[in-house]
Amino acid sequence: MNASHNAPVGVDAADRFRDASFPLIFERAAPGRRAARPPVVDGAPMEELLGEEHLRAQPPGLPEVAELDLVRHYTQLAHRQFSIDGNVYPLGSCTMKYNPKVHEEVAKRFQDVHPYQDEASAQGVLTVLAELQDDLASITGMDTVSLQPAAGAHGELAGILMIRAYHEAKGEGEQRRVVICPDGAHGTNPATASMAGYDVVEVPTGPDGEVDLDAFRAALGPNVAAVMLTNPNTLGLFETRILAIAEAAHAVGAQLYYDGANLNAIVGRARPGDMGFDVVHLNLHKTFTTPHGGGGPGTGPVGVKAHLAPYLPAPLLVRRDDGSVGAEGQRPTAIGRLRSHYGNVGNLVRAWAYIRTLGLEGLRRVSTMAVLNANYLRVSMREAGYQIAFDRVNMHEFVARPPDGLKTLDLAKMLLDYGVHPMTVYFPLVVREAMMVEPTETESIETLDAYAAVLGQVLRDAQRDPSLAHDAPRNTPVRRLDEVGAARRPILRYQVPKA
Amino acid sequence: MPYVPHSDDDVRRALAAIGVDDVEALFADVPEALRDPPIELSAPLDETALLKRVDELAARDRTTGPDFLGGGLRAHFIPSVTPHLAFQSEFVTAYTPYQPEVSQGILQATFEYQTMMCELTGLPASNASMYDGASAVAEAALLAVRQTKRETVLVSRGVHPETIEVLQTYLWPLGIALEVIELEDLTTPVPDVSSEVACVIAQNPSFVGTLEPMRSLADAAHGAGALFVAAVDPLSLAVLASPGEVGADIAVGDGQTLGNPVGFGGPSFGFMVVTEPLLRQLPGRLVGQTTDVDGKRAFVLTLQAREQHIRRSKAKSNICSNHQLTALMATINMAALGPQGLREMAEGSVRRAHQLADALRAAGGDVRTGARFFNEFVLCIDREPATLRRALSERGIRAGVSVPEAFGLGFAVTLATTERTSDDDIAALVSALGDLGVLASARQEVTA
Ligand SMILES: Cc1ncc(COP(=O)(O)O)c(C=O)c1O
Numbered sequence: 001m002n003a004s005h006n007a008p009v010g011v012d013a014a015d016r017f018r019d020a021s022f023p024l025i026f027e028r029a030a031p032g033r034r035a036a037r038p039p040v041v042d043g044a045p046m047e048e049l050l051g052e053e054h055l056r057a058q059p060p061g062l063p064e065v066a067e068l069d070l071v072r073h074y075t076q077l078a079h080r081q082f083s084i085d086g087n088v089y090p091l092g093s094c095t096m097k098y099n100p101k102v103h104e105e106v107a108k109r110f111q112d113v114h115p116y117q118d119e120a121s122a123q124g125v126l127t128v129l130a131e132l133q134d135d136l137a138s139i140t141g142m143d144t145v146s147l148q149p150a151a152g153a154h155g156e157l158a159g160i161l162m163i164r165a166y167h168e169a170k171g172e173g174e175q176r177r178v179v180i181c182p183d184g185a186h187g188t189n190p191a192t193a194s195m196a197g198y199d200v201v202e203v204p205t206g207p208d209g210e211v212d213l214d215a216f217r218a219a220l221g222p223n224v225a226a227v228m229l230t231n232p233n234t235l236g237l238f239e240t241r242i243l244a245i246a247e248a249a250h251a252v253g254a255q256l257y258y259d260g261a262n263l264n265a266i267v268g269r270a271r272p273g274d275m276g277f278d279v280v281h282l283n284l285h286k287t288f289t290t291p292h293g294g295g296g297p298g299t300g301p302v303g304v305k306a307h308l309a310p311y312l313p314a315p316l317l318v319r320r321d322d323g324s325v326g327a328e329g330q331r332p333t334a335i336g337r338l339r340s341h342y343g344n345v346g347n348l349v350r351a352w353a354y355i356r357t358l359g360l361e362g363l364r365r366v367s368t369m370a371v372l373n374a375n376y377l378r379v380s381m382r383e384a385g386y387q388i389a390f391d392r393v394n395m396h397e398f399v400a401r402p403p404d405g406l407k408t409l410d411l412a413k414m415l416l417d418y419g420v421h422p423m424t425v426y427f428p429l430v431v432r433e434a435m436m437v438e439p440t441e442t443e444s445i446e447t448l449d450a451y452a453a454v455l456g457q458v459l460r461d462a463q464r465d466p467s468l469a470h471d472a473p474r475n476t477p478v479r480r481l482d483e484v485g486a487a488r489r490p491i492l493r494y495q496v497p498k499a
Numbered sequence: 500m501p502y503v504p505h506s507d508d509d510v511r512r513a514l515a516a517i518g519v520d521d522v523e524a525l526f527a528d529v530p531e532a533l534r535d536p537p538i539e540l541s542a543p544l545d546e547t548a549l550l551k552r553v554d555e556l557a558a559r560d561r562t563t564g565p566d567f568l569g570g571g572l573r574a575h576f577i578p579s580v581t582p583h584l585a586f587q588s589e590f591v592t593a594y595t596p597y598q599p600e601v602s603q604g605i606l607q608a609t610f611e612y613q614t615m616m617c618e619l620t621g622l623p624a625s626n627a628s629m630y631d632g633a634s635a636v637a638e639a640a641l642l643a644v645r646q647t648k649r650e651t652v653l654v655s656r657g658v659h660p661e662t663i664e665v666l667q668t669y670l671w672p673l674g675i676a677l678e679v680i681e682l683e684d685l686t687t688p689v690p691d692v693s694s695e696v697a698c699v700i701a702q703n704p705s706f707v708g709t710l711e712p713m714r715s716l717a718d719a720a721h722g723a724g725a726l727f728v729a730a731v732d733p734l735s736l737a738v739l740a741s742p743g744e745v746g747a748d749i750a751v752g753d754g755q756t757l758g759n760p761v762g763f764g765g766p767s768f769g770f771m772v773v774t775e776p777l778l779r780q781l782p783g784r785l786v787g788q789t790t791d792v793d794g795k796r797a798f799v800l801t802l803q804a805r806e807q808h809i810r811r812s813k814a815k816s817n818i819c820s821n822h823q824l825t826a827l828m829a830t831i832n833m834a835a836l837g838p839q840g841l842r843e844m845a846e847g848s849v850r851r852a853h854q855l856a857d858a859l860r861a862a863g864g865d866v867r868t869g870a871r872f873f874n875e876f877v878l879c880i881d882r883e884p885a886t887l888r889r890a891l892s893e894r895g896i897r898a899g900v901s902v903p904e905a906f907g908l909g910f911a912v913t914l915a916t917t918e919r920t921s922d923d924d925i926a927a928l929v930s931a932l933g934d935l936g937v938l939a940s941a942r943q944e945v946t947a
Contacts, residue, residue, distance in 0.1 A: 021796035036578030041847035081604025085588035112562035115764035118892035124556035150630035187807035191817035197672035238528035293824025294605035297766035336668035341764025359543030476600035486789035
């Protein structure tokens with residue numbers, strides 16, 4: 001153990017950030033300490049009850065820490081973390097809007113129900129889920145929704161598998177081998193198509209930032225199973241030819257898949273179901289503001305048109321004749337389960353609370369102000385000297401890039417010193433040095449002004465003195481990590497000293 | 500309007516800056532035919548009304564009283580300090596740690612998580628989390644298929660039935676065969692493993708509570724060049740031989756028992772820990788240690804060339820968002836309890852289960868177990884499990900997870916205990932089952 005880690009904890013956190021490596025919880029441990037005490041049940045020894053051969057030789061090397069040390073450790077770690085609650089966080093494609101605190105209270109009220117308890121004794125949470133299922137169907141313009149998938153990518157898998165099952169039922173399973181994605185698509189789209197056993201064909205983005213309709217038509221054929229799109233697309237532009245795209249896809253028997261990551265732009269104002277999409281997944285951790293939690297858990301419900309409903313993964317919630325809510329068993333044609341139980345219920349109830357709080361007018365206000373904010377920031381960034389990839393009215397996000405000669409990575413690191421989080425960088429892949437900005441509706445105009453001012457400042461600084469760009473960030477707990485070294489010689493765990 | 504800060508004046512100012520007359524102009528790209536669809540939602544509620552509605556609904560859910568529900572999720576002790584620390588704003592409202600300079604909180608906690616999972620499972624490489632136990636098992640099977648280039652997966656009937664369903668969902672589109680090893684005496688027999696088999700999957704303790712012959716199953720898999728996947732309850736590893744010790748190549752499972760509430764089934768998190776040679780086949784995020792320009796230790800997402808945002812259609816999996824916050828709950832919880840606390844919880848659960856089994860047997864219950872069981876076991880009954888569950892629930896007891904027909908036990912349920920189970924709880928269950936005639940009928944059969 002490194003002696004420097006034995007310094008008293010939390011005496012001067014700021015100094016520790018600057019001078020020393022921050023200790024691991026293992027380095028704050030000492031044998032015999034502990035924080036929490038479960039009830040102790042006395043009785044026969046494990047050798048007797050379980051048999052010697054089933055027991056482990058050594059206890060696991062978990063840390064032994066006192067409660068206050070535990071609290072200081074994870075509190076100080078939290079302080080080494082940007083978040084929506086602390087910082088502007090306009091990550092494009094991620095919809096980092098404010099996560100209302102009342103949702104946390106709502107989630108707590110349902111957290112102790114067990115999925116295997118008697119249905120009659122779980123009518124509260126089942127009612128919430130049934131209502132959410134209906135609300136999401138109405139919001140997306142689909143006929144039926146399954147709440148099961150655990151994230152956007154999981155919803156994608158559910159959706160593409162349903163499409164596959166549909167083609168197979170029609171005897172076209174062998175013939176349809178291809179899924180079409182735009183070249184600007186999120187990585188999960190092609191990865192999902194592969195997991196569902198399909199080959200991927202990418203179609204190019206046209207000069208207006210939308211799917212190139214001629215190239216798209218040329219890629220279509222009787223071998224195409226599905227077309228995966230998001231609308232607005234990953235450049236933040238509404239696909240104005242969406243009805244023609246849908247018609248062309250359906251004309252060759254392909255199914256149209258809607259990646260709902262960008263629904264925040266149109267929620268309450270337009271519906272994928274009306275655009276001709278056959279399947280939709282939603283990222284409730286985006287549009288419906290369930291917290292991202294540093295990477296998850298998310299939730300990715302899928303909605304389908306009636307012709308795909310036979311393939312939906314159970315459990316689906318149904319209202320019984322006596323007015324109660326129950327779970328329907330797996331339909332024989334279904335693609336099967338994607339995970340255990342009902343879904344990420346803790347998040348589903350938060351999304352339900354959000355919809356209940358806003359109603360339709362509130363949701364329309366969400367998309368309207370999300371689009372207003374994004375356009376306002378686009379104009380401000382242009383004025384601050386950035387180039388806009390497709391300079392037209394955009395939806396909830398847009399893609400910019402720095403003037404030639406400057407690197408997006410440097411500017412992103414410079415932003416960190418101002419206490420603001422950068423936008424999504426280097427995505428979508430179709431724009432070089434991409435800066436994808438999504439402010440969301442919950443930021444005020446003043447906040448956007450301040451963000452734009454910082455963007456202007458870092459641009460001027462970088463142009464004036466390249467070393468300022470190269471050396472940023474200066475004030476963060478750690479700076480410019482050796483990522484190449486991390487991958488070349490992976491260290492994925494701490495070597496716990498063994499007694 | 501809730502959560503949207505704009506005043507009318509803000510909107511006017513913004514529109515002027517953008518150079519359009521009204522907000523509708525911002526939606527001009529949306530074809531006319533698509534605008535303003537008929538969406539039916541109930542009228543908005545203010546916070547007071549919302550919480551009132553929540554209270555009304557929550558009152559219809561039973562969340563107290565004796566609880567013997569298991570089936571992969573159990574209401575173990577969770578110290579107050581765990582959710583308090585995990586649910587700090589900075590952890591809850593952060594995104595994936597793509598900017599490591601301002602994400603050391605999540606990154607370091609995840610590195611600690613990976614280390615703890617390695618310690619528990621006795622294997623050297625853990626990813627940052629998966630969605631849940633069932634999907635983690637499915638991803639483990641896909642990993643084995645990639646690694647061995649073989650196209651059959653052997654799974655024990657003792658694996659959670661929902662997990663087997665998820666395996667089917669993930670394997671069919673890729674044309675991978677799934678074969679089930681049926682149990683003998685509620686225990687997985689050592690199978691013949693052919694040279695087509697990519698992996699053998701067993702769960703310990705099994706769905707019916709049995710401690711499986713994990714070492715023999717691992718040997719059988721390895722003898723045929725297949726991998727062995729151990730699906731485990733992580734809390735049990737405080738006392739049970741680790742997957743590493745029994746020779747597993749991949750340890751997977753659901754982390755709920757490490758400090759997440761049962762939550763009506765989610766979100767908990769899945770975990771996956773593998774041997775060194777399988778490291779680069781891992782799906783999902785990984786956090787690695789490195790140094791920064793000043794030589795300080797620091798943590799960063801690493802080996803990303805496995806993942807969808809780099810490799811797209813060639814990625815190891817499509818997983819993007821994982822279950823970081825629930826994995827953080829487990830990390831903090833493991834640190835709060837330490838090896839001693841986790842051991843006490845596991846041991847308490849085991850002792851209570853054996854007490855309950857003894858009490859039921861003494862009262863004439865048809866208890867079934869393998870040679871050894873952990874904290875869950877089977878009770879054969881004389882009626883539909885759902886009927887029994889309802890009857891017990893009406894007596895204030897939550898118990899009786901259905902054992903599916905495929906186990907060949909007729910009507911049967913599993914009963915599970917934790918360190919929180921009390922003498923009174925056990926007495927209440929035995930007495931209720933007696934009143935309902937579930938035990939008496941067994942006694943009559945035995946004496947007849
Ligand atoms: C456009 C798009 N599609 C899909 C996803 C995947 O969603 P998830 O991370 O929930 O799996 C994302 C999330 O980053 C996204 O931005």
